Amino acid sequence: MPAYTHLAAVTLYAGVPERACVIGISFIHERKRVLALLMLCQVNDYGEIPMANTKTLNDLFLDTLKDIYFAEKQILKALPKMARASQSEEGKAGFTQHREETQGQIERLEQVFELIDKPARGKTCEAIQGIIAEGEEIIEEFKGSPALDAGLISSAQAVEHYEIARYGTLIEWATQLGLKDVVPLLQQNLSEEEATDKKLTALAKASANAKGKRAA
Numbered sequence: 131m132p133a134y135t136h137l138a139a140v141t142l143y144a145g146v147p148e149r150a151c152v153i154g155i156s157f158i159h160e161r162k163r164v165l166a167l168l169m170l171c172q173v174n175d176y177g178e179i180p181m182a183n184t185k186t187l188n189d190l191f192l193d194t195l196k197d198i199y200f201a202e203k204q205i206l207k208a209l210p211k212m213a214r215a216s217q218s219e220e221g222k223a224g225f226t227q228h229r230e231e232t233q234g235q236i237e238r239l240e241q242v243f244e245l246i247d248k249p250a251r252g253k254t255c256e257a258i259q260g261i262i263a264e265g266e267e268i269i270e271e272f273k274g275s276p277a278l279d280a281g282l283i284s285s286a287q288a289v290e291h292y293e294i295a296r297y298g299t300l301i302e303w304a305t306q307l308g309l310k311d312v313v314p315l316l317q318q319n320l321s322e323e324e325a326t327d328k329k330l331t332a333l334a335k336a337s338a339n340a341k342g343k344r345a346a
């Protein structure tokens with residue numbers, strides 16, 4: 131028995147389009163019965179009923195890959211400034227070495243984009259911009275102070291921890307998505323970030339923190 135459905139929709143704009151509602155009245159004639167259904171739906175800025183969000187873990191993976199690609203490129207630019215600002219030779223050498231590693235990490239990320247057949251593009255990462263801005267603030271405010279290197283190391287570790295979090299997530303998602311060739315590339319980046327983080331801790335404990343305690 132075919133059902134006959136008639137849908138009448140009225141869009142009510144209450145001044146603010148995003149708060150507008152659509153009231154749909156559906157009459158279903160079936161076996162001489164009439165059912166009236168009232169539906170209240172949120173509509174978008176264009177007065178349309180939004181479609182269901184169909185984004186998947188693949189989309190999330192790509193977005194996060196773009197995020198870390200953007201972040202690595204920002205870090206590449208920030209590291210020479212940190213090397214110049216560092217008062218110790220070990221600090222300068224450490225930041226310079228990590229700049230070279232970062233270049234390699236960017237190339238690995240470009241290989242990942244290629245493997246998933248997407249163009250290598252970054253997506254603005256406000257988190258890394260904020261961490262780098264804080265580092266620049268330390269360089270500015272602690273210039274000439276014995277605590278400068280301790281501050282630089284703390285900024286660099288904040289960067290490393292951000293990267294470690296991102297790579298850990300990407301590796302897990304790549305595994306879930308069956309992207310077998312992608313995992314080792316991301317894993318290599320993660321291992322380098324973890325090793326850098328350990329070196330920074332050693333550097334801080336060996337000298338920078340102790341120097342920072344001295345009066346200027």
Ligand SMILES: [Fe+2]
Pocket residue numbers: 202205232235293323
């Ligand atoms: Fe990195």
